[in-house]
Amino acid sequence: MATVMTDRAEVRVLRPDSAREAVTLARQHGGTYVAGATWLQPSCERGRNWPPFFIALDARWPGFRGLQESHQGLTIGALTTLDTLSHHPLMKEYLPCLTGRNGLMNLLAGPGVRRLGTLGGNLMAGGDLTALAFALDARIQLVGDDDPRGDRLVWRYPDLKSTDLISALVIPDCRRWRVAVEKLGHRERFSPTRATIACVYDGNRFRMAVCGEGGPGRLEISEAALNDGAASSTTTADWYQALDAELEGLGWHDARLRLAIRRVLVHQHEELSDGD
């Protein structure tokens, strides 16, 4: 958008009655969706650069808040707060690595921000949960059935338009899977991520993904090398090279951070393979 406001008081907040109306407004006005706005507000404050319109999303819209089990797995409304995720019994069941004192959720922002921030916001901002969503092959539901991609879209950033509105994240039934997720931050709590690394083993195949300073991405080449036997294990030089090249290609230009990611993945792979 060409127009920007220098003061937040000048922003017009549009309050649609439904998710469909929100999408219509966004297409008409080019507005910015607002949920918890814990990521959006800091970036606007930083540049004194406010969009002319906010389109307010409402957690009361059907399906936008809460967790629900179905044959597809676990559906999580996009406006579910991060705080809810850290305490929800279904999360403890499906993804215990997120909960508990040293679970990923406690490393994600501070407690006050988690109470405002939402799952959808974290995914849109490329936050810590994107690596996990990638590695789990989670899918997102978009609002609007006129969208030919419908709700069967596998998560992919380049496919998203700014007017696309996520209503929910659907994760497969991962209760029997092994899941490891690691955040490399600058300090113990409330740190921006240098790299968040997720590794998932469904009993058959490994899936790996990262997000952080180099941007989010699924490590398809590296995991294929492992799964299809091209590399016998993560400790071989071949696999190191494949991973390093793949990370660099994704945008991870700091070799030292690639080294850390590699070490974490080797560690996670060993952990998840244990007992097999």
Next chain:
Amino acid sequence: MNDTISFKLNGETIACPVSGAGTLLDLLRDTARLTSARPGCRIGRCGACTVLLDGEAVPACLVMTWQLAGRQVETVEGLQDDQDFLVVRDALARESALQCGYCTPGFAVSLVSGIRHQRSGQETDLGEAIAGNLCRCTGYGGLSRAIQRLTDSCCREDAAAGNDNDFSGD
């Protein structure tokens, strides 16, 4: 679209005009003249403006006034008779858990929320409750001792009340 909303501030219903994406923090300080919430960063990263929103500790600088309709906001000015606040306040003072004190109301609010969650069993570690509050003076030593004091007294109360909560963590 920009209209008036009403919400409860420290127990009193107030109505105020919504100005764009203006924040609860500015409303508290500039309009309500409640200055215990302090603008340490204005981007939710220091915790100095922490208030209770529907009983949960949140940074007031990330709450926009239009989001307040029908909700309840409490600051330390409104918690002066609250039993949980008084317990927190006493622990902070007795352990000298503050120096300049600018950030302290924010810590107090987070701890009030924390001991309530501790009681309900949702989160047992008070250290996690203040993970989003920054203090630059104390090095957190006094805060650590205050938390120990709060946890001890909480356990004592529980024992006295015959509760058998397990505080060993989850």
Next chain:
Amino acid sequence: MATETPDRVGTLAMATEPEHGPAKDLYRRIDGQLDYPTDLLDTPGLLHGAILRSAHAHARLIRVDVSRALTMPGVHAVVTAEDVPGLNRFGIVVRDQPVFCEERVRFEGDAIAAVAADSRAEARAAMAAIDVEYEPLPPVTEAVTADRQPPLHDGGNLIAQEVLDRGDLEAAFARCSFIVENEYRTPRQMHAFMETEGGVAIPDADGGMTFRVGCQSGHRDVEQLADILGLETEKVTVEAMATGGAFGGKDELTIQPAAGILALKTGRPVMIHLDRFESCLAGIKRHPVSVRMTTGCDAEGRILAHQVEAVLDTGAYASLGPAVLENFLDHATAPLYRIEAYRVFGRLVYTNNGLCGAFRGFGGNQATFAVESQMDALAEKLGMCPQDFRRTNLRSLGDTGSRDQRVRWTASPAEVLGLAAASPLWRWQEDVGGRWLQGTGMAMGSQGNGLGDGLPDSGGGRICLTSEGRFRIEFGFADYGQNISDAISRMVCQGLECHPDDVNVVLGRSKGPDSGPTSASRSSVLVHSVLSRALPQLKAALCQRASELTGLAQEALSPGPGGIFYRQEKVLDYRELAGNTVAGDLVVDADLDFPVAPDQGQPVGRYLQLLIATVARVEVDRLSGRVKVVDLHHITAAGKVIYPAGYLGQIEGAAVMGLGMALTEDMPMQDGCYQADNLDQYLIPTFQDAPTQRVDVLDDTADDDPFPVRGVGELGIEAVAPAITAAIEAATGVRVNRLPVSPGDLLAEMEARESSQ
């Protein structure tokens, strides 16, 4: 190894509660009832100011047009360099910083104009409507080469250079069996006080101006502000309010000049409160230091020669840079150790980088990081235990200081070392192995009290009985959270045996006594000296007057809670006593000429010395190179502890600040532009990053020491960083010489060592 005199060593704990309970002031702070200067939003007629900062790190200022801004809604005044009534310059040491730039901007935070409006939003909007035309100039960004770049000020970019030397260095090096040479770098650390710079300027009907601001030296500020505002000093008042942290970062003037000029122009009170973004941009930081140290010893481990070359980047204006350079050099002589010959050389340069000035430690801890690292490097080269190496070289109680000045310690350095060597942190409970590598390391530091190096340094205080019957104690210090007011109150209660309710401590008013700056850890020394003289005098005066009023014998009377007592019975309350006494009769002024040096003629170095040894235990993540500091154990020798909570808080707080400097804190610059602008990018430790700490106090102060109480505000930061890097080396084998420790660099080094093994 353990101390032979354990009764002189005490572990500070909060177990004993103060007699009268926590200070009332603490409750006011917790309740949010204590107003900080930026909370004064209720000031009648208040306008809000905003300062326009430069868009470039270095540029010629071609044109500043405020005409559009003046027509903006809510605007009352827009001021530029032309509107400065007096001197358009300030600076504690050198007045080289313009209030508003004239023909040139020299850093990103340089002020060009200011606006006063009805609201902050209106002030900001008007600020955006000021048209400024720049002609950008190439910025000077490399401190090392700055003095060969185009000059930023008349006289060039080299502000100061100084050499401290002793003995024949070449000859001493020639006799060395082992020599280590290393380069060290320390970061541009930000104070990150929670209350950003701000306050109110309030004009009065007589053309005077009162400032209610966060600051550190009201009296000194008055002089600078009077010159800027073109007023006589009597017309300017500074009331240093309770301040939300300072740590040196509010020693220099911040918003006062702009707020004062706007208030003069509008005739109304003006508040300026920098937001965090602006505070990061315009605020003072710690001087980044690049230093090369070459140190040599003989085969037995006796240090013979020590050479230092350092550059300190002060940024666009000097601020306290020259004094920081001096303190850096003093600490770079390695004052704890006997060294036959040294040559310590340092330069302070101007660049177009952000401003640097006073910051807790004041150059000293930067030097100590390098010095202590050199000690470990030499010990390693000799194959000697670092503690034994230190023990070989430590000064003894009777020795002179590194600059041949007389020195007063409060304990023997070797004994402090012995306690550190006996720390439980050297023993690991369990060898966890696996992911986390564990290590323990230590470092020592010494630090002086007082401004030092011959700078005039004096201060006073006043105590009186007011007509309300309370003791008012006035000092010129500012209270920014160092618990000084509580400490004073306790001393008065002890001295007069009265109740805290009888005491009213008033700090930081420029109309009160001049106590000198709130810096250099000097307040406690001053307070204790002043009160130990003033309290007996006042006590005698009280009893004499009470005796006159009651007819009872003066010797049988004594002050107590609420009034004067005779045989355990209150016979006269303070209000009556005051009411029956001529105002001004019960006042005692006392002051102190700070012991710059007891020997006239050679006032160099610091006379009053404090000691610390810090033992650090760390864990290093084998996967990522990230460092966790698990424990810190400090052994301090800094005189008597008069207020345990305050002492403990100062050591713990300074140590965590030093931990931040060691591990995460830096304000990197690129082409003169800051690369971080708020607390989501500049990361200070959280509660979860803070280690478990223990503070043991060794007090062996000589009976004849005239200053048995020392200030500990800066001691805790002195040795933390080198203790942490020593512990990292113990864990990983990698020594880090550049702060903050980069996990990436550390990991790469760890990987290189693993693959070479």
